[in-house]
Amino acid sequence: MSQHNKVGLVWFRADLRVVDNTALSMAAEECDQLVALYVSTPMQWHEHHVAPRQVDLIRRRLPILQQQLGAIGIPLIFEEVADFEQIPKTLVEVSKKFGISHVFCNKQYEWNELQRDDQTGHHLAQEQIKFSVFDDSCVIAPGRVQTQKGEAFKVFTPFRREWLKQFRSLSPTPLPIPEPIDKPVVVDDPGQITVTYPPSDSMAWPVEEETIRQRLVTFCYEKVEDYHQQRDIPAIDGTSCLSPYLALGMLSPRQCIAVLLAVSPMCLDAPESGAFSWLNEIIWREFYRHLLVAYPDLCRGQPFQPWTQNVQWQQSSEQLSAWQQGLTGFPIVDAAMRQLNQTGWMHNRLRMITASFLTKDLLIHWQAGEQWFMSKLIDGDFASNNGGWQWAASTGTDAQPYFRVFNPTTQGERFDPKGEFIRTWLHELKDVPDKYIHQPHLWPGSEQIDYPKPIVDHKQARLLAISSFKIAKEAQ
Numbered sequence: 001m002s003q004h005n006k007v008g009l010v011w012f013r014a015d016l017r018v019v020d021n022t023a024l025s026m027a028a029e030e031c032d033q034l035v036a037l038y039v040s041t042p043m044q045w046h047e048h049h050v051a052p053r054q055v056d057l058i059r060r061r062l063p064i065l066q067q068q069l070g071a072i073g074i075p076l077i078f079e080e081v082a083d084f085e086q087i088p089k090t091l092v093e094v095s096k097k098f099g100i101s102h103v104f105c106n107k108q109y110e111w112n113e114l115q116r117d118d119q120t121g122h123h124l125a126q127e128q129i130k131f132s133v134f135d136d137s138c139v140i141a142p143g144r145v146q147t148q149k150g151e152a153f154k155v156f157t158p159f160r161r162e163w164l165k166q167f168r169s170l171s172p173t174p175l176p177i178p179e180p181i182d183k184p185v186v187v188d189d190p191g192q193i194t195v196t197y198p199p200s201d202s203m204a205w206p207v208e209e210e211t212i213r214q215r216l217v218t219f220c221y222e223k224v225e226d227y228h229q230q231r232d233i234p235a236i237d238g239t240s241c242l243s244p245y246l247a248l249g250m251l252s253p254r255q256c257i258a259v260l261l262a263v264s265p266m267c268l269d270a271p272e273s274g275a276f277s278w279l280n281e282i283i284w285r286e287f288y289r290h291l292l293v294a295y296p297d298l299c300r301g302q303p304f305q306p307w308t309q310n311v312q313w314q315q316s317s318e319q320l321s322a323w324q325q326g327l328t329g330f331p332i333v334d335a336a337m338r339q340l341n342q343t344g345w346m347h348n349r350l351r352m353i354t355a356s357f358l359t360k361d362l363l364i365h366w367q368a369g370e371q372w373f374m375s376k377l378i379d380g381d382f383a384s385n386n387g388g389w390q391w392a393a394s395t396g397t398d399a400q401p402y403f404r405v406f407n408p409t410t411q412g413e414r415f416d417p418k419g420e421f422i423r424t425w426l427h428e429l430k431d432v433p434d435k436y437i438h439q440p441h442l443w444p445g446s447e448q449i450d451y452p453k454p455i456v457d458h459k460q461a462r463l464l465a466i467s468s469f470k471i472a473k474e475a476q
């Protein structure tokens with residue numbers, strides 16, 4: 001290897017793509033040769049309750065990433081260590097082995113990940129190796145969207161207003177794939193891509209670049225126009241189903257918005273449109289990431305609203321288990337939970353309904369639900385999952401007011417009126433007439449079906465939840 005060549009290392013984490021990858025593009029600009037690295041951390045994943053199905057998606061994606069990087073002259077090395085504590089040593093060893101002078105990566109905003117990067121930067125600095133971390137997973141970097149007082153927004157609507165204002169002025173566009181490197185680094189043993197984690201099948205989610213890209217394009221051309229009308233109907237395939245790819249960085253939000261604007265160029269000025277409604281979901285994703293940076297205690301199990309620490313949560317393991325397994329006696333809740341358990345995915349409207357049911361009807365701590373979702377979701381993303389749970393539990397910023405409690409029966413009647421979604425996942429209810437599909441215990445033939453009666457009385461549970469939150473708030 002020539003003494004004059006500057007060799008860089010690109011450390012991939014939750015950014016498994018070569019298109020629009022800030023760290024990769026910056027590394028390609030600065031260095032003559034590049035090596036890429038992915039480090040699997042199974043014990044850390046276990047501590048963070050990462051779903052086996054999501055890890056399987058990573059495992060299947062890495063060979064694709066390896067091929068894509070290889071096509072532009074960048075070998076991808078695979079390493080596995082137990083947890084984040086061992087990452088700095090691994091980065092130093094790989095850097096020394098290949099004569100790396102500069103390590104590049106994209107920022108992750110969760111607390112443990114930030115501490116890992118601080119430690120890694122410190123270890124690399126001791127070896128005179130430069131370490132650069134870039135904002136990449138948000139369209140507009142955390143800390144940039146602020147109030148006139150220079151503070152983080154705590155309410156979504158003004159955040160969105162300022163975000164849109166900045167977006168219009170910045171007009172961020174996706175970065176291209178870097179040009180191929182003339183003389184690639186030769187790696188004799190890049191390491192076998194085998195991940196030590198409980199096996200789970202993610203084959204329902206393709207990992208090939210063109211297939212993912214086509215899913216985005218098809219959604220924007222064929223479905224986004226009706227998104228605002230169909231997104232809440234779980235029996236209709238009306239959502240993008242791109243969240244697993246955003247969570248692992250197989251797609252960037254800039255790529256999503258670029259295609260959206262190509263198809264619906266006027267959507268920024270059409271807040272009633274389906275296209276703007278989908279953009280709104282991307283902005284919610286940004287909002288929750290910005291909050292993690294402004295309020296790092298969110299990563300340490302704290303509610304955004306301090307007074308909600310006074311809520312006296314129930315401790316029923318039987319009811320928690322019934323909720324987890326989809327055996328609550330409320331069909332829309334149970335169908336949603338079984339969809340989650342069997343596929344690793346859940347429709348967004350159903351995430352709100354099931355979260356409200358756990359935290360309000362059962363008055364079980366939101367962290368129990370947050371943890372269960374992370375352990376199952378193929379699109380598990382700490383910021384969005386935490387934000388969604390704290391919204392439903394009325395403990396978060398700009399959350400559902402505590403005195404508003406979803407009625408699971410009327411939610412089912414409204415969003416799955418004929419029970420199409422319910423019957424898809426609750427086969428035991430296939431013969432229940434439409435009239436009783438949301439309250440099968442009232443059907444005269446209910447004794448014939450193997451399905452539980454409701455585990456709580458919603459009216460009484462609602463009153464208890466409101467009272468519990470009211471007492472907690474008055475105690476602050």
